[in-house]
Amino acid sequence: MNKSIIIAGTGSYLPEKIITNHDIAKTVDTSDEWVYTRSGIKERRIAKSEEAASDMALISAKRAIENAKLKPEDIDLVIVTTVTPDMMFPSTACILQAKLGIRNNIPCFDIEAACSGFVYGVEVASKMMKSGYYKNALVVSSEKLSGILDWQDRNTCVLFGDGSGAVVLSTSEEKDVGILDTVLGADGSDTATLKLPAGGSLMPASKETVENRQHFIQMNGREVFKHAVKIMGEKSFEVIERYGITPNEISLLIPHQANTRIIESVAKRLKLPMEKVFVNIEKYGNTSSASIPIALDEALKAGKIKKGDYILFVAFGAGLTWGATLVKWH
Ligand SMILES: CC(C)(COP(=O)(O)OP(=O)(O)OC[C@H]1O[C@@H](n2cnc3c(N)ncnc32)[C@H](O)[C@@H]1OP(=O)(O)O)[C@@H](O)C(=O)NCCC(=O)NCCS
Structure with missing residues (x-):
């Protein structure tokens, strides 16, 4: 089709x-x-x-x-x-x-x-x-x-x-509008940096898992930060180049909202001024997979997206997983 x-x-x-x-x-x-x-x-x-x-x-x-x-x-x-x-x-x-x-x-x-x-x-x-x-x-x-x-x-x-x-x-x-192209990836060799260990088949809920606080997120923030900066930058380039446009044609970058410093480094890598980057982390923190669609909804309501604009979503998370999607607004 x-x-x-x-x-x-x-x-x-x-x-x-x-x-x-x-x-x-x-x-x-x-x-x-x-x-x-x-x-x-x-x-x-x-x-x-x-x-x-x-x-x-x-x-x-x-x-x-x-x-x-x-x-x-x-x-x-x-x-x-x-x-x-x-x-x-x-x-x-x-x-x-x-x-x-x-x-x-x-x-x-x-x-x-x-x-x-x-x-x-x-x-x-x-x-x-x-x-x-x-x-x-x-x-x-x-x-x-x-x-x-x-x-x-x-x-x-x-x-x-x-x-x-x-x-x-x-x-x-x-x-030639809408979802133009997406790159997805994962590296399952690094599950320790960000995880919730208990409650699954490996470690079912028990008195010990509750006492050891293993039903909560555990994270090595510095490691996650390093990977996120590298991969979000690389994957943004990959999807942009594969589709055949250049980063300066992006009208709005809507990145996963995990950390302003991660977002700024991705923008810098793409040579995008921060006016072309949507950031609302100040109000909501990291809402995991919900952060991009929340930001997209707010960007549209704020009139930041118009017909013909190239929009880029880029995300990174536990798994480790990542993905970038190029969209042309209709
Ligand atoms: C977590 C994060 C904000 C920490 O920032 P950072 O600049 O890397 O912080 P540093 O590693 O330099 O500092 C850590 C120190 O601050 C301390 N610290 C951690 N959280 C703290 C807090 N809320 N308040 C005060 N101090 C804190 C740590 O104990 C550590 O102290 P130590 O050096 O004495 O051991 C940052 O690494 C980050 O955002 N990582 C990515 C997290 C993420 O996005 N996860 C989800 C991905 S989808």
Whole structure:
């Protein structure tokens, strides 16, 4: 099928509750100055205890469907990307399908590629749509990281937040617009730098895993930082060059929001001025796979994207995983 796959609608949802660096500094040995200068984060949103990934996904998904001027029943594929599914199984995508009240004869599944999940999800959905069998796919990234953070560990608890972002991908007759190209990759030899060790088949939940705080994110921040800077820069170049344009033709870079210093180094590598880079990490922290679709939704609402613009998504996460997607706005 040589139809284009466009982003027909976007939506996002951030929980109301704000926790500032100053709030966190009351319970762990940190400061607003340390967190802001090292990461660019000032505050993050925290979901209610009873609010699950699917509840946040439901709101962002409804907003994206409405923004695409569609109805839930027009959706024929649902992909959720998350490291914080409602439960091990069934998938959060199936739970979301039921909450949206949509048809039961469509595929619904989760993708777990950590912070690269949205880029993976868009690639999988758009390639499935190229088969010609799907017209409108919903890709929703929803993360409740507050539930898997060790609030006694200053190395990690200051960096993450909760939220959800969604897109509706639709087929279009217009040529050479929408999702132009994507590069994906992974290096599974380095699982130790960023992980949540317990609760899976390797280390099922036990009294010991709870006592040893193994149901929380563990991270070697310095290692992650080094890899992220290198790979996000390389993969941005790769997808841009493979499509045959140059970095200065990019109108807006929408990177995974993990750390302002990582984002700035990617921009520098691409020789992009920071005006061409969307950054909202100050308000939300790292919302894992939800960060790019939340940023995309905000960039569109702020009027930062117009027809004909080349947009670049680039992400990096646990796995290690990475991905970059080049989009031409329709
Ligand atoms: C975590 C990160 C902000 C740390 O910044 P950094 O400049 O690398 O920090 P440094 O390694 O120089 O400093 C670490 C020191 O600060 C301390 N520290 C860590 N967290 C702290 C906090 N919240 N407040 C105060 N001090 C803290 C550490 O204990 C360490 O102290 P030590 O040197 O005495 O052992 C940074 O490495 C980072 O963002 N990494 C990537 C993380 C990420 O994006 N993960 C998700 C990827 S998708």
